[in-house]
Amino acid sequence: MYGCKQNWTGTQCNVCDSDHYGSLCSVSCSNRHCDQTNGISRCDKITGRCDTGCEPGWTGPDCTKKCPNGRYGKGCKTSCASRHCLENSPCDHLTGEFVVGCDRGYETPDCTTKSGYGDVSLHLTGTAPVVLSIMLLLITWLASDLSPYAESR
Template identity: 35%
Template sequence: MKACDARHWGVDCAEKCDCKDGDGSCDAVTGQCNCEAGYTGTQCYDKCPVGYFGLGCLHHCQCDNKGTCDHVSGACTCLVGWTGTFCEKPCPQGFYGLDCQEKCVCVNGGHCSHVTGVCVCPAGWIGPTCNLS
């Protein structure tokens, strides 16, 4: 019995693998698809379930604060106002928004929300930027 290439299986390698995009590999004896990292299902068309990633979808995502996990690599994409490898840190003081790219405009000791940029004014100050006494 000759060895089959990655895209064929069965007796004399006569069967073609029926995997994602027609170019996926399969088991030479059973024809079961060997899914790439991040994919699952009988033909490898399904992304890993939410919360899992990688080869065989065996790895559990570690994103905090409702960050989303890439189904292939496990890399986290943070929601607005969060940063860090696992979205574990709020934006640093003075910044807010997506990827913490927005600069806060609060004055007179006001602190802005790391998510929205809305100023929280100290006693004695009011206004959108804490500029009115």
């Protein structure tokens, strides 16, 4: 007995194995983004369809396509357009978070909640808070008596 070619199984080697699908059994089921919250999603041997739907941020019958621009979340049903994003930047297809942050007066992560600070609020994302903290520490140190650059008193 010789066995089946790679990715094939069955008595006549004419069925995709449990991790592949497609006409030539060449597409891997493990590359999909199926919703696994209620257990493992089965892989349809022909279409690759996820029987439990897609994880948030993914779409298509086999859950291999990101949500289209301007959409995010479960079933790509939530729109980024109705939120208050800084510089109209795109939102993350998984979480809806904006890369650059929110307009003044709105809070991260989704820029829908008013901050209560009006136009004076400052929303820093990414490495900006760390850089700002380091700069403030450096300025404080330079102005202190411990700094070699401080004026003699």
